[in-house]
Amino acid sequence: GQNIDQPTEMTATEGAIVQINCTYQTSGFNGLFWYQQHAGEAPTFLSYNVLDGLEEKGRFSSFLSRSKGYSYLLLKELQMKDSASYLCAVKDSNYQLIWGAGTKLIIKP
Amino acid sequence: GAVVSQHPSWVICKSGTSVKIECRSLDFQATTMFWYRQFPKQSLMLMATSNEGSKATYEQGVEKDKFLINHASLTLSTLTVTSAHPEDSSFYICSGTDGLAGYNEQFFGPGTRLTVL
Numbered sequence: 001g002q003n004i005d006q007p008t009e010m011t012a013t014e015g016a017i018v019q020i021n022c023t024y025q026t027s028g029f030n031g032l033f034w035y036q037q038h039a040g041e042a043p044t045f046l047s048y049n050v051l052d053g054l055e056e057k058g059r060f061s062s063f064l065s066r067s068k069g070y071s072y073l074l075l076k077e078l079q080m081k082d083s084a085s086y087l088c089a090v091k092d093s094n095y096q097l098i099w100g101a102g103t104k105l106i107i108k109p
Numbered sequence: 110g111a112v113v114s115q116h117p118s119w120v121i122c123k124s125g126t127s128v129k130i131e132c133r134s135l136d137f138q139a140t141t142m143f144w145y146r147q148f149p150k151q152s153l154m155l156m157a158t159s160n161e162g163s164k165a166t167y168e169q170g171v172e173k174d175k176f177l178i179n180h181a182s183l184t185l186s187t188l189t190v191t192s193a194h195p196e197d198s199s200f201y202i203c204s205g206t207d208g209l210a211g212y213n214e215q216f217f218g219p220g221t222r223l224t225v226l
Binding site: 043045102 | 153217218220
């Protein structure tokens, strides 16, 4: 079957750095996405990786290793507004998005 | 980025009634639209995928006769929850992708919160 694993919840301090991991086992791979979702709102796009390596976009970076079926989202200089759920999603061989359950990130002052 | 709107943003209805939710892509042509459902503290669950002008493809366990999806144009898709029951209360989110431009990203609407009494 297809499976995406992320930690259920993480806690970090304002101004610090946090890394949210995602491992996946899917039938084929056509890209990995990270989305941010605040409570009661729809997801918003953060990043897309299809090749191995690190993609940096401001305070957020996303890393992919296809051979290991592994990705992480790195958030730097954490702000209180970064408190949200972070969803990892993989596009499989049928170009269908398989979603992880999401990681709830709690930022403390 | 591309914008997707949903209407209504929230709705309360009586059990047994039908509710229609509209999803519109405002500044791009959504050749493919997706409908998701999300229960509290759970992840997104894909309900169906629809391509403009063709019948929707429903995920396993989703009743196509209960959740009617119409994607009649490149900018509009509708989801009708027929004979709604309290267990249908959920957050319904649509998204669209512009397949013609080769985009991989799905653009999400703001969601519709449905409460069935």
